[in-house]
Amino acid sequence: MRKNPRLEKAGYETTRKERFYYALYMLGQNFFFVFGSVILTNYCTDIGISTLALAGVMVTVKIWDAINDTLFGALVDKLHLKGGKFIPWLKISLIGIPITTMLMFLIPHNFPLWAQLVWFAVAYVLWDTAYTICDIPIYGLPTVMTSNQDERTTIMSNARLTASFGYNAAFMLLPMVIGLLRDGLSFEYSYEIVVGVFCILSLLTMIPICFTSKERVSSKAEKPVKFREMLSYIAKNKYLLLYFLGYIVMGIFGIGGVVAIHVGRYLTPLMDNYLTITGVISFVPFVILAFFLPKLVKKFDKYYLYFYGLIASIVLTIISYFFGYQNQVLFWIFYFIRTLPGILTGILCFMFTADCAEYGFYKTGDNASGCAFAVQTFSAKIVGTIAGGVALLLLSSIGFVEGAPVDGIPVAQPANFNQSLWALNIFIPLIGCLLSLIPLFFYKLRDYKVQIMAAVNKGFISREEGEELLKLDKKTYLLTQEERIMKLFKDAVDNKVEESS
Numbered sequence: 001m002r003k004n005p006r007l008e009k010a011g012y013e014t015t016r017k018e019r020f021y022y023a024l025y026m027l028g029q030n031f032f033f034v035f036g037s038v039i040l041t042n043y044c045t046d047i048g049i050s051t052l053a054l055a056g057v058m059v060t061v062k063i064w065d066a067i068n069d070t071l072f073g074a075l076v077d078k079l080h081l082k083g084g085k086f087i088p089w090l091k092i093s094l095i096g097i098p099i100t101t102m103l104m105f106l107i108p109h110n111f112p113l114w115a116q117l118v119w120f121a122v123a124y125v126l127w128d129t130a131y132t133i134c135d136i137p138i139y140g141l142p143t144v145m146t147s148n149q150d151e152r153t154t155i156m157s158n159a160r161l162t163a164s165f166g167y168n169a170a171f172m173l174l175p176m177v178i179g180l181l182r183d184g185l186s187f188e189y190s191y192e193i194v195v196g197v198f199c200i201l202s203l204l205t206m207i208p209i210c211f212t213s214k215e216r217v218s219s220k221a222e223k224p225v226k227f228r229e230m231l232s233y234i235a236k237n238k239y240l241l242l243y244f245l246g247y248i249v250m251g252i253f254g255i256g257g258v259v260a261i262h263v264g265r266y267l268t269p270l271m272d273n274y275l276t277i278t279g280v281i282s283f284v285p286f287v288i289l290a291f292f293l294p295k296l297v298k299k300f301d302k303y304y305l306y307f308y309g310l311i312a313s314i315v316l317t318i319i320s321y322f323f324g325y326q327n328q329v330l331f332w333i334f335y336f337i338r339t340l341p342g343i344l345t346g347i348l349c350f351m352f353t354a355d356c357a358e359y360g361f362y363k364t365g366d367n368a369s370g371c372a373f374a375v376q377t378f379s380a381k382i383v384g385t386i387a388g389g390v391a392l393l394l395l396s397s398i399g400f401v402e403g404a405p406v407d408g409i410p411v412a413q414p415a416n417f418n419q420s421l422w423a424l425n426i427f428i429p430l431i432g433c434l435l436s437l438i439p440l441f442f443y444k445l446r447d448y449k450v451q452i453m454a455a456v457n458k459g460f461i462s463r464e465e466g467e468e469l470l471k472l473d474k475k476t477y478l479l480t481q482e483e484r485i486m487k488l489f490k491d492a493v494d495n496k497v498e499e500s501s
Contacts, residue, residue, distance in 0.1 A: 013146040013216055019155055021209040022145075023162040025138060028205030030166030031198055035101050036127055037384045038257045039174055041392065043191045046404035047109050049116055055392035057121050058385050064125055072132050076140070084215040085144060086137035091210050093137075096130035098199045103127070105195045128381075134206075135381075139373050144215040160350060161290050168286065172279025174198065175261055179272030182404065233371045236364050239445045240356035240372055244379045246436035246443075247349065250310075251383030253432025256425065258391035262400070263425055265410040266418050267325040272405075281336050286343050293347060301447045301474075306348045307440055312341035314433050321426040325418075350376060355450045362453035362466075394424050448474050 044054050081088040103123040107116050142152045174194060181190040234240060264274020296305060316338035323330045357372035398420040403411035449470055456466035469477060 012151050014151065014155070014214075018145065018209070018213050019158065021212055022138075022141070022155055023158045024205045025209045026159045026163040027166035027169075028202035029134060029138065030163050031170045031202040032097055032101055032131065033384070034167060034170035034174065035195060035199075036104065036124075036131065037388060038171060038260075039178075039191075039195070040104055040124075041258050041388050042175070042261050043105060044107070044120065045392075045400075045402045046191075047107065047116075048402050049107075049113065049120070051392040051396040051400055051402065053113065053117055054120070055389040055396070057117055058124070058392070059389040061121060061124050061128060061385070064128065072136060076136060086141045087210060087213060087215060089133055089137040090141070090206075093130055093134035094203065094207060094210060097127075097134060097206075098203050100127035100130045101199055102192075102196060105191050131381075135377055136374070139377060141209075141213065141215075145213060146216060156354075157351075160347070164286070164290075164347060168279055168282060170198075171257070171260075172276050172283075175264075175272045175274075176276040230371050230374070233360060233364055233366055234375060237356060237360040237372070239359050239443055240353075240375060242439040242443045243352050243356060244375055246439040248379050248383055249439070250432040250436035251379070252386040252390060253428050253435070254383070254387050255391035255394065255428050258388050259395065259421065259425055262395070262421060265405065266413065266421060267425075268328065268331070271408065271410070278335065278339075281332075282339050282343060285340055286347075289340075289343055290347060297351075297447075302348055302351060303443065303446055306345055306352075307437075309341040309345040309348070310433050310437060310440075313338060313345065314430060316341070317426055317430050317433075321422075325422055352445075355445055355447075358450050358453050358457065359445055361457045390428075394428065398424065446474065448477055452477075 041054065041058075045051055076085065076089065083091075100123065104120070104127055107119050107123075111119065142155045145155070146152060178190050178194045181193060260275055260278070261272060264270050264272060268274050270277055316334070320331075320334035320338055323334055325331050353372050353376045360366070360372060398417060399414040400417070401411050401413055405411070452461075452466050452469045455461045456463050461469075469480070472480065
């Protein structure tokens, strides 16, 4: 295939089709992620499984998740199957992901509670394992697709946008379609039909990269990172620990995804269409921010965009609580306004991992970026499940009664349930945001410092020169760089004059 000359000049090794299919994979993968988090908890409570029992099983399963991530990461490093280091695992997951997803949504409704919980636990463990088999290889794939670091960054940046789009699209579409089917069909089959159809559609987006991508960078000569070395690398990478501590703290209090469908059913007249409306409201600012983000990041340090985005979210959330949910016009106005900083921080959140990896390389001398991305993957999965468990426990604490709406009428709840739900929806995520600011205060890694470290890591400048530059504040550093560029330009001009004379 003939490459675009501009891309060849930039040193790109992958084709445009490969980069597109990689991003497309993330779209479908995030549909499966929403199946196993938001939709699954709604399904289980709708068929009558106790929120308290469900929370206990989900949190317990995370023990296995912690083990299987580590075991599988080591397995990928040691085993090199026929066809490459990562691609064979992705092909295996094409079978495992849809089968285990459907298994989670086929819990017999007439089984006793203990049998339903056993079915759920087994299916959830299998799904979690299948998701790990696709998640670690797809994040590692760019490292063998190309040796060009800038190209890897481009591939991952585009994938991050499609991943966010996929998550929001699934969050927006699935509950609405399930609600529509429930009105015309027996509720017993609405989840199964919707999940089955979207499993097929999602799988179609994940297939192409498994058969078109090439692993160009040989990894057989690499020395596998031992578990002890991995722990040592992570322990020495203080900024990786600080950032993901804040991310996890904020995430486990982020119960909005699970309680959103109940907010729609009890605090608005929209019922399950609530998630669709919120998705539509978020979509336009998401596209605009995603388009302008590269320019914003060039002009402003992303740390400050992220930090002050959290501050803005905190302030707007507090204000929206006092306006309440009774006045639906004000409710939606404030929902839209406080969505804006939330979208910004959501897009930025995983852009710090590469910086932490660069710092880890500079600090330890080991280019173990995979460890940094393993922390990211593990943190995201831990957050997803613990937040779901916390949400279910809190719903149980305010007397939530399980069951699906009948003829468009939600199950009756205890007195003061609506006000309690509104308080949970506002204050629990607010606590998470406030607590996440504490480790962020100590996160001193800035974009210009990462550039200096990257220059040292790549051998462009000496370590001694890098140490001196890191002592400068940003303004002085930029002036120093400007003077350096001017000197290089002057030397080039002088050389030309000497050659012509």
